[in-house]
Amino acid sequence: MSKRVLEILKSKFGDDIYETHSQFGDDTAVVNPEKWREIARFLRDDPQCAMNMFVDLTAVDYLGRQTPRFEVVLHLRSMDRNHRIRLKARIGDEDANGVEIDSVVSVWKGANWFERECFDMFGVNFKGHPDLRRILMYPEFVGYPLRKDYPADKIQPLVELRNVPDKLPPFGIDEGMPFGRQTHDYPRGEETN
Amino acid sequence: MTTGGAGTTIQVLEGSETGFATTRFDALLNWARKYSLFQYPFITACCAMEFMAMASPRFDMARFGAEAPRFSPRQADLLWVVGTISQRQAPALKRIYEQMADPKYVFAFGTCASCGGFYDNYTTLAGIDKVIPVDVYVPGCPPRPEAVIDGLLLLQDKIARGDRTPAIVKPRRDPTVQAGNLVRLGKKSTAT
Numbered sequence: 001m002s003k004r005v006l007e008i009l010k011s012k013f014g015d016d017i018y019e020t021h022s023q024f025g026d027d028t029a030v031v032n033p034e035k036w037r038e039i040a041r042f043l044r045d046d047p048q049c050a051m052n053m054f055v056d057l058t059a060v061d062y063l064g065r066q067t068p069r070f071e072v073v074l075h076l077r078s079m080d081r082n083h084r085i086r087l088k089a090r091i092g093d094e095d096a097n098g099v100e101i102d103s104v105v106s107v108w109k110g111a112n113w114f115e116r117e118c119f120d121m122f123g124v125n126f127k128g129h130p131d132l133r134r135i136l137m138y139p140e141f142v143g144y145p146l147r148k149d150y151p152a153d154k155i156q157p158l159v160e161l162r163n164v165p166d167k168l169p170p171f172g173i174d175e176g177m178p179f180g181r182q183t184h185d186y187p188r189g190e191e192t193n
Numbered sequence: 194m195t196t197g198g199a200g201t202t203i204q205v206l207e208g209s210e211t212g213f214a215t216t217r218f219d220a221l222l223n224w225a226r227k228y229s230l231f232q233y234p235f236i237t238a239c240c241a242m243e244f245m246a247m248a249s250p251r252f253d254m255a256r257f258g259a260e261a262p263r264f265s266p267r268q269a270d271l272l273w274v275v276g277t278i279s280q281r282q283a284p285a286l287k288r289i290y291e292q293m294a295d296p297k298y299v300f301a302f303g304t305c306a307s308c309g310g311f312y313d314n315y316t317t318l319a320g321i322d323k324v325i326p327v328d329v330y331v332p333g334c335p336p337r338p339e340a341v342i343d344g345l346l347l348l349q350d351k352i353a354r355g356d357r358t359p360a361i362v363k364p365r366r367d368p369t370v371q372a373g374n375l376v377r378l379g380k381k382s383t384a385t
Contacts, residue, residue, distance in 0.1 A: 137316070138281045145315045155315055159284045161323045 002027040002083035005049050013039060026086065033072075033089040037102035037128075043076060043085070044107055051076040051085065054108035057115060059122040063148035068092055072101055072124060091124070096147070100125035103132075121146035219355065226270075226296065227352045228258035233269035233293065235286060238276030240303040243335040252338045257345055266292040271348075272325075277305035278318045290325040298348060299327045302341065304334045322359070330361045 006020045006027055016032035016039070031039050043051040055075040062069055068090035077084045092099035103126035104111045115126045116135040123144035126132055134141065138158060143150055206212065236244055247254050254260070263269040266289045278286055290299065301321055304310040307330040309319035321327060328351065331344040344362045351360060 150315070152314070155280060155319075157280055157283065157318075157323075159287050159324060162326075164322050 002085045005043070005083060005085050008046065008048055009039065009043075012042065025084075027084070028086040028088060030088045030090065033091050033101050036072075036087075036089050037104055037107065039087065040074070040076075040104045040107045043087075048081075049085075050078045050080045053077040053079050054104075054110040054114075055084070057104070057111055057118060059118050059124050061122060061146065061148045064094075066090070067094070069094055069096065070099055070122060070124060072118070074104070096123065099123055100127055102127050103129040105129055120144070123147065220353075223353050223355055227349045230259040230271040230298070230349075231269045232259055232262045232271045232273055233264070233266055233289070234262055234273045234275060235289065236273070236275040237278060237282065238305060240275045240305070240335045243338070243341075244273065244275045244302065247338055247341050252342065254342075254345065257342075257349065259345060266290075267294060269293055270297050272297065272299045273302055274299065274306040274321050275302040277310065277312060278321055278324075279316050280318055281316075283318050283324050286321065287324050298329075298352070299325055300344065300348060301327045301330045302344075303336055304332050307332055310334060327359055328357065330359065332362065336362075 003022050006017075006022065006029055009029055009031075010017050010020065013031070013035060016035045017029050018032065019028075019030040021028040021030075043049045053076065055077050057072070057074050060071045060073060062071065070090070070092040072089045072091065074087040074089075075084065076087070089101055091101055099122070101124065103115055105115065105126075106128065112130070113135060115124075115129050116132060118124050119126060119129075119132050120134045120136050121144060133139070137145065140158065141156055143154075234244060246252060248262070259271065266272075270293060272290060272293060274286065290297070299321070301307045305312065305317070306321050307327075309317050311334075313319070318324065329344045329348045331340050333340055336344075340362050347360055347362060351357070
Protein backbone atom coordinates (compact mmCIF):
# COMPACT_ATOMS: atom_id res chain seq x y z
CA MET A 1 0.00 0.00 0.00
CA SER A 2 1.74 3.12 -1.14
CA LYS A 3 -0.96 5.50 0.01
CA ARG A 4 1.37 5.72 2.98
CA VAL A 5 4.07 6.98 0.62
CA LEU A 6 1.72 9.70 -0.55
CA GLU A 7 1.12 10.68 3.09
CA ILE A 8 4.86 10.85 3.72
CA LEU A 9 5.35 12.96 0.59
CA LYS A 10 2.59 15.35 1.58
CA SER A 11 3.91 15.77 5.09
CA LYS A 12 7.46 16.28 3.84
CA PHE A 13 6.90 18.51 0.81
CA GLY A 14 3.56 20.14 1.59
CA ASP A 15 2.57 22.58 -1.13
CA ASP A 16 4.95 21.11 -3.69
CA ILE A 17 2.62 18.10 -3.99
CA TYR A 18 -0.13 19.59 -6.15
CA GLU A 19 -2.51 16.63 -6.33
CA THR A 20 -2.65 13.04 -5.23
CA HIS A 21 -4.77 10.27 -6.54
CA SER A 22 -5.32 6.64 -5.52
CA GLN A 23 -7.38 4.13 -7.34
CA PHE A 24 -7.17 0.38 -7.89
CA GLY A 25 -3.76 0.28 -6.24
CA ASP A 26 -2.40 3.08 -8.42
CA ASP A 27 -1.02 5.89 -6.33
CA THR A 28 -0.14 9.06 -8.15
CA ALA A 29 1.25 12.38 -7.09
CA VAL A 30 1.45 15.49 -9.26
CA VAL A 31 4.44 17.42 -8.03
CA ASN A 32 6.16 20.74 -8.54
CA PRO A 33 8.62 20.34 -11.44
CA GLU A 34 11.11 22.56 -9.61
CA LYS A 35 11.37 19.91 -6.89
CA TRP A 36 11.43 16.94 -9.28
CA ARG A 37 14.90 15.63 -8.52
CA GLU A 38 14.68 16.49 -4.83
CA ILE A 39 11.50 14.46 -4.46
CA ALA A 40 13.00 11.62 -6.48
CA ARG A 41 16.07 11.51 -4.28
CA PHE A 42 13.94 11.61 -1.15
CA LEU A 43 11.83 8.69 -2.41
CA ARG A 44 14.96 6.65 -3.02
CA ASP A 45 16.72 7.46 0.24
CA ASP A 46 13.93 7.61 2.77
CA PRO A 47 13.82 4.20 4.51
CA GLN A 48 10.03 4.20 4.63
CA CYS A 49 9.79 4.76 0.86
CA ALA A 50 12.98 3.00 -0.35
CA MET A 51 12.10 3.36 -4.03
CA ASN A 52 15.20 1.55 -5.23
CA MET A 53 13.83 0.44 -8.59
CA PHE A 54 13.34 2.82 -11.49
CA VAL A 55 10.57 1.37 -13.67
CA ASP A 56 9.64 3.82 -16.39
CA LEU A 57 9.79 7.41 -17.48
CA THR A 58 7.87 8.98 -20.31
CA ALA A 59 5.78 12.00 -21.19
CA VAL A 60 2.28 12.78 -22.39
CA ASP A 61 1.30 15.64 -24.67
CA TYR A 62 -2.04 17.21 -23.78
CA LEU A 63 -2.14 19.68 -26.64
CA GLY A 64 -5.14 21.97 -26.26
CA ARG A 65 -6.34 20.16 -23.15
CA GLN A 66 -4.36 21.68 -20.33
CA THR A 67 -2.10 24.66 -19.96
CA PRO A 68 1.16 23.12 -18.85
CA ARG A 69 1.02 21.09 -22.00
CA PHE A 70 3.34 18.19 -21.20
CA GLU A 71 3.22 15.77 -18.32
CA VAL A 72 6.39 13.87 -17.45
CA VAL A 73 5.48 10.58 -15.81
CA LEU A 74 7.84 8.60 -13.60
CA HIS A 75 7.04 5.13 -12.29
CA LEU A 76 8.91 3.81 -9.28
CA ARG A 77 8.90 0.63 -7.27
CA SER A 78 10.38 -0.45 -4.00
CA MET A 79 11.84 -3.92 -4.14
CA ASP A 80 12.21 -4.03 -0.36
CA ARG A 81 8.81 -2.76 0.67
CA ASN A 82 6.95 -3.93 -2.42
CA HIS A 83 5.06 -0.78 -3.24
CA ARG A 84 4.84 1.45 -6.25
CA ILE A 85 4.21 5.09 -6.94
CA ARG A 86 3.74 7.27 -10.00
CA LEU A 87 5.02 10.83 -10.08
CA LYS A 88 3.88 13.42 -12.58
CA ALA A 89 5.14 16.89 -13.33
CA ARG A 90 3.43 19.35 -15.67
CA ILE A 91 5.71 21.50 -17.80
CA GLY A 92 5.72 23.63 -20.93
CA ASP A 93 3.25 26.09 -22.38
CA GLU A 94 0.98 25.85 -25.43
CA ASP A 95 3.81 26.54 -27.87
CA ALA A 96 6.15 24.10 -26.16
CA ASN A 97 8.34 26.74 -24.55
CA GLY A 98 10.04 25.82 -21.31
CA VAL A 99 9.73 22.07 -21.78
CA GLU A 100 12.51 21.23 -19.37
CA ILE A 101 12.91 19.37 -16.12
CA ASP A 102 15.71 18.04 -13.97
CA SER A 103 17.26 14.77 -15.00
CA VAL A 104 17.01 11.91 -12.51
CA VAL A 105 19.97 9.99 -13.95
CA SER A 106 21.98 11.01 -10.90
CA VAL A 107 19.36 9.28 -8.74
CA TRP A 108 18.77 6.13 -10.81
CA LYS A 109 21.25 5.24 -13.56
CA GLY A 110 18.50 3.36 -15.38
CA ALA A 111 16.77 6.61 -16.23
CA ASN A 112 19.41 7.45 -18.83
CA TRP A 113 17.91 5.81 -21.94
CA PHE A 114 14.35 6.58 -20.86
CA GLU A 115 15.14 10.27 -20.69
CA ARG A 116 16.85 10.09 -24.06
CA GLU A 117 13.76 8.45 -25.52
CA CYS A 118 11.52 11.06 -23.94
CA PHE A 119 13.75 13.79 -25.38
CA ASP A 120 13.70 12.08 -28.77
CA MET A 121 9.93 11.67 -28.96
CA PHE A 122 8.61 14.69 -27.05
CA GLY A 123 11.49 17.14 -26.96
CA VAL A 124 11.61 17.28 -23.19
CA ASN A 125 14.93 18.80 -22.19
CA PHE A 126 16.38 17.03 -19.15
CA LYS A 127 18.71 19.37 -17.31
CA GLY A 128 21.83 17.59 -16.10
CA HIS A 129 21.51 14.54 -18.33
CA PRO A 130 25.01 13.23 -19.19
CA ASP A 131 24.33 12.43 -22.86
CA LEU A 132 21.08 13.91 -24.13
CA ARG A 133 20.73 12.97 -27.80
CA ARG A 134 18.29 11.02 -29.98
CA ILE A 135 18.07 7.30 -29.31
CA LEU A 136 15.40 5.92 -31.67
CA MET A 137 15.17 8.39 -34.53
CA TYR A 138 18.09 9.25 -36.76
CA PRO A 139 20.15 12.34 -35.95
CA GLU A 140 18.94 14.13 -39.09
CA PHE A 141 15.32 13.96 -37.93
CA VAL A 142 13.75 17.36 -37.35
CA GLY A 143 11.02 17.76 -34.75
CA TYR A 144 9.55 15.47 -32.16
CA PRO A 145 7.24 12.82 -33.63
CA LEU A 146 5.07 12.02 -30.61
CA ARG A 147 4.04 15.60 -30.08
CA LYS A 148 0.43 16.03 -31.05
CA ASP A 149 1.27 18.85 -33.44
CA TYR A 150 3.64 16.68 -35.49
CA PRO A 151 1.76 16.04 -38.76
CA ALA A 152 0.51 12.44 -38.97
CA ASP A 153 1.58 12.02 -42.60
CA LYS A 154 4.92 13.79 -42.47
CA ILE A 155 7.91 11.63 -43.29
CA GLN A 156 11.56 12.62 -43.43
CA PRO A 157 13.26 10.17 -45.78
CA LEU A 158 17.02 9.75 -45.61
CA VAL A 159 17.34 8.71 -49.25
CA GLU A 160 15.54 10.17 -52.19
CA LEU A 161 12.33 8.26 -52.83
CA ARG A 162 11.75 6.84 -56.29
CA ASN A 163 8.99 8.34 -58.33
CA VAL A 164 6.68 5.33 -58.51
CA PRO A 165 2.94 5.26 -59.06
CA ASP A 166 1.42 5.25 -55.65
CA LYS A 167 0.36 1.61 -55.63
CA LEU A 168 -0.31 -1.25 -57.98
CA PRO A 169 -3.81 -2.76 -58.10
CA PRO A 170 -3.96 -4.94 -54.96
CA PHE A 171 -2.59 -2.02 -52.98
CA GLY A 172 -5.07 0.57 -54.11
CA ILE A 173 -5.91 3.70 -52.21
CA ASP A 174 -8.86 1.98 -50.55
CA GLU A 175 -6.80 -0.98 -49.40
CA GLY A 176 -5.13 0.75 -46.49
CA MET A 177 -6.27 1.00 -42.93
CA PRO A 178 -8.42 4.09 -42.39
CA PHE A 179 -7.30 4.56 -38.78
CA GLY A 180 -3.79 5.42 -39.88
CA ARG A 181 -4.77 8.89 -40.97
CA GLN A 182 -6.42 10.21 -37.84
CA THR A 183 -5.36 13.75 -37.14
CA HIS A 184 -5.22 15.15 -33.66
CA ASP A 185 -6.07 18.80 -34.13
CA TYR A 186 -7.99 19.45 -30.96
CA PRO A 187 -9.49 22.91 -30.87
CA ARG A 188 -7.40 25.01 -28.55
CA GLY A 189 -8.92 25.70 -25.16
CA GLU A 190 -12.04 23.71 -25.88
CA GLU A 191 -12.83 20.51 -24.08
CA THR A 192 -13.13 17.60 -26.49
CA ASN A 193 -14.18 14.18 -25.38
CA MET B 194 19.50 -51.23 -81.39
CA THR B 195 17.99 -53.42 -78.74
CA THR B 196 14.53 -54.72 -78.30
CA GLY B 197 12.98 -54.27 -74.90
CA GLY B 198 9.65 -55.59 -73.65
CA ALA B 199 6.56 -55.96 -75.78
CA GLY B 200 7.24 -54.05 -78.96
CA THR B 201 9.11 -51.03 -77.49
CA THR B 202 12.48 -50.16 -78.85
CA ILE B 203 15.24 -48.29 -77.02
CA GLN B 204 17.93 -46.59 -79.02
CA VAL B 205 21.26 -46.07 -77.28
CA LEU B 206 23.35 -43.31 -78.80
CA GLU B 207 26.97 -44.13 -79.05
CA GLY B 208 30.14 -42.48 -80.29
CA SER B 209 29.45 -39.59 -82.64
CA GLU B 210 25.69 -40.15 -82.61
CA THR B 211 25.07 -37.47 -79.87
CA GLY B 212 21.92 -35.39 -80.05
CA PHE B 213 21.53 -31.61 -80.14
CA ALA B 214 18.97 -28.96 -79.36
CA THR B 215 18.45 -25.50 -80.76
CA THR B 216 17.62 -22.50 -78.64
CA ARG B 217 18.24 -18.81 -78.39
CA PHE B 218 21.19 -17.74 -76.29
CA ASP B 219 19.17 -15.46 -74.00
CA ALA B 220 16.60 -18.19 -73.47
CA LEU B 221 19.35 -20.55 -72.39
CA LEU B 222 20.80 -17.93 -70.05
CA ASN B 223 17.40 -17.17 -68.57
CA TRP B 224 16.79 -20.86 -68.05
CA ALA B 225 20.08 -21.12 -66.18
CA ARG B 226 19.36 -18.02 -64.08
CA LYS B 227 15.94 -19.31 -63.20
CA TYR B 228 17.32 -22.36 -61.42
CA SER B 229 20.34 -20.82 -59.76
CA LEU B 230 18.93 -18.01 -57.65
CA PHE B 231 21.28 -17.09 -54.83
CA GLN B 232 19.28 -15.42 -52.11
CA TYR B 233 20.22 -12.52 -49.93
CA PRO B 234 17.78 -12.51 -46.99
CA PHE B 235 17.26 -8.97 -45.64
CA ILE B 236 15.18 -9.89 -42.63
CA THR B 237 13.93 -7.33 -40.16
CA ALA B 238 10.66 -8.22 -38.49
CA CYS B 239 7.98 -10.79 -37.72
CA CYS B 240 7.90 -12.21 -41.28
CA ALA B 241 11.36 -13.55 -40.44
CA MET B 242 9.80 -16.53 -38.69
CA GLU B 243 7.72 -17.23 -41.77
CA PHE B 244 10.85 -17.06 -43.85
CA MET B 245 12.57 -19.55 -41.57
CA ALA B 246 9.61 -21.87 -41.95
CA MET B 247 9.82 -21.45 -45.73
CA ALA B 248 13.48 -22.40 -45.71
CA SER B 249 12.95 -25.36 -43.39
CA PRO B 250 12.10 -28.90 -44.59
CA ARG B 251 8.31 -28.69 -44.42
CA PHE B 252 8.04 -26.11 -47.19
CA ASP B 253 11.57 -26.52 -48.47
CA MET B 254 12.45 -23.59 -50.65
CA ALA B 255 15.54 -25.46 -51.79
CA ARG B 256 13.59 -27.63 -54.20
CA PHE B 257 13.01 -24.66 -56.53
CA GLY B 258 16.65 -23.99 -57.17
CA ALA B 259 16.65 -21.06 -54.79
CA GLU B 260 18.69 -22.86 -52.29
CA ALA B 261 21.78 -21.06 -51.19
CA PRO B 262 21.46 -18.05 -48.91
CA ARG B 263 24.45 -15.76 -49.31
CA PHE B 264 25.04 -13.14 -46.67
CA SER B 265 27.09 -10.99 -48.98
CA PRO B 266 25.24 -8.90 -51.56
CA ARG B 267 28.03 -9.38 -54.09
CA GLN B 268 27.40 -13.11 -54.17
CA ALA B 269 23.63 -12.93 -54.39
CA ASP B 270 21.17 -12.12 -57.13
CA LEU B 271 17.81 -12.41 -55.36
CA LEU B 272 17.13 -9.94 -52.55
CA TRP B 273 14.43 -11.10 -50.15
CA VAL B 274 13.13 -8.13 -48.19
CA VAL B 275 11.33 -9.75 -45.29
CA GLY B 276 9.69 -7.42 -42.82
CA THR B 277 9.12 -3.77 -42.06
CA ILE B 278 11.67 -1.32 -43.39
CA SER B 279 11.99 1.89 -41.43
CA GLN B 280 13.12 5.21 -42.84
CA ARG B 281 16.29 4.74 -40.88
CA GLN B 282 17.02 1.41 -42.58
CA ALA B 283 16.19 2.57 -46.09
CA PRO B 284 19.73 3.81 -46.96
CA ALA B 285 21.21 0.46 -45.88
CA LEU B 286 18.70 -1.44 -47.99
CA LYS B 287 19.42 0.74 -50.99
CA ARG B 288 23.16 0.30 -50.61
CA ILE B 289 22.82 -3.47 -50.41
CA TYR B 290 20.72 -3.46 -53.57
CA GLU B 291 23.30 -1.35 -55.35
CA GLN B 292 26.11 -3.70 -54.30
CA MET B 293 24.43 -6.75 -55.81
CA ALA B 294 25.69 -7.88 -59.18
CA ASP B 295 23.45 -7.72 -62.23
CA PRO B 296 21.08 -9.32 -63.09
CA LYS B 297 19.40 -8.90 -59.72
CA TYR B 298 15.87 -9.51 -58.56
CA VAL B 299 13.93 -8.23 -55.55
CA PHE B 300 11.24 -10.11 -53.68
CA ALA B 301 8.97 -8.14 -51.31
CA PHE B 302 7.86 -10.62 -48.69
CA GLY B 303 4.76 -9.57 -46.77
CA THR B 304 2.58 -6.51 -46.64
CA CYS B 305 5.07 -4.31 -44.79
CA ALA B 306 7.77 -4.74 -47.42
CA SER B 307 5.19 -4.38 -50.20
CA CYS B 308 3.39 -1.22 -49.10
CA GLY B 309 4.18 -0.44 -45.49
CA GLY B 310 1.37 -2.60 -44.16
CA PHE B 311 -0.65 -1.09 -41.38
CA TYR B 312 2.15 1.33 -40.59
CA ASP B 313 1.20 4.73 -41.91
CA ASN B 314 3.44 7.01 -39.93
CA TYR B 315 6.62 9.01 -39.66
CA THR B 316 8.96 6.08 -39.19
CA THR B 317 8.06 3.35 -41.68
CA LEU B 318 8.88 3.25 -45.36
CA ALA B 319 5.61 2.82 -47.29
CA GLY B 320 6.87 -0.11 -49.32
CA ILE B 321 10.40 -0.85 -50.46
CA ASP B 322 9.55 0.13 -54.03
CA LYS B 323 9.89 3.72 -52.82
CA VAL B 324 13.62 3.00 -52.68
CA ILE B 325 14.44 0.05 -54.95
CA PRO B 326 12.58 -1.62 -57.82
CA VAL B 327 10.65 -4.75 -56.90
CA ASP B 328 9.99 -7.79 -59.10
CA VAL B 329 7.47 -9.75 -57.04
CA TYR B 330 5.17 -8.57 -54.27
CA VAL B 331 3.73 -11.15 -51.90
CA PRO B 332 0.91 -9.64 -49.85
CA GLY B 333 -0.20 -11.09 -46.53
CA CYS B 334 0.54 -10.41 -42.92
CA PRO B 335 2.29 -12.77 -42.84
CA PRO B 336 1.88 -14.38 -46.28
CA ARG B 337 0.96 -18.03 -46.34
CA PRO B 338 3.84 -20.28 -47.40
CA GLU B 339 1.82 -21.25 -50.45
CA ALA B 340 1.71 -17.61 -51.50
CA VAL B 341 5.47 -17.33 -51.12
CA ILE B 342 5.97 -20.46 -53.22
CA ASP B 343 3.59 -18.98 -55.79
CA GLY B 344 5.67 -15.84 -55.75
CA LEU B 345 8.91 -17.72 -56.21
CA LEU B 346 7.49 -19.70 -59.12
CA LEU B 347 6.11 -16.49 -60.58
CA LEU B 348 9.54 -14.92 -60.35
CA GLN B 349 11.14 -17.93 -62.03
CA ASP B 350 8.53 -17.76 -64.76
CA LYS B 351 9.24 -14.08 -65.24
CA ILE B 352 12.98 -14.72 -65.39
CA ALA B 353 12.46 -17.41 -68.00
CA ARG B 354 10.38 -15.05 -70.10
CA GLY B 355 12.75 -12.15 -69.57
CA ASP B 356 9.94 -10.09 -68.11
CA ARG B 357 10.99 -7.39 -65.63
CA THR B 358 7.61 -5.80 -64.91
CA PRO B 359 6.46 -5.93 -61.28
CA ALA B 360 4.10 -8.77 -60.42
CA ILE B 361 1.82 -9.51 -57.52
CA VAL B 362 0.83 -12.86 -56.10
CA LYS B 363 -2.92 -13.08 -56.40
CA PRO B 364 -5.04 -14.77 -53.77
CA ARG B 365 -5.91 -18.34 -54.69
CA ARG B 366 -9.56 -17.66 -54.12
CA ASP B 367 -11.27 -14.35 -54.41
CA PRO B 368 -12.65 -13.58 -50.95
CA THR B 369 -15.51 -11.52 -52.33
CA VAL B 370 -16.73 -14.43 -54.41
CA GLN B 371 -16.56 -16.72 -51.41
CA ALA B 372 -18.27 -14.32 -49.04
CA GLY B 373 -21.74 -15.48 -49.99
CA ASN B 374 -20.90 -19.02 -48.97
CA LEU B 375 -19.59 -18.18 -45.52
CA VAL B 376 -21.33 -19.76 -42.57
CA ARG B 377 -22.86 -17.24 -40.23
CA LEU B 378 -21.68 -18.14 -36.77
CA GLY B 379 -23.88 -17.68 -33.75
CA LYS B 380 -27.05 -17.47 -35.77
CA LYS B 381 -29.61 -20.24 -35.54
CA SER B 382 -31.01 -21.73 -38.68
CA THR B 383 -34.20 -20.07 -39.87
CA ALA B 384 -35.35 -23.20 -41.68
CA THR B 385 -37.59 -24.44 -38.84
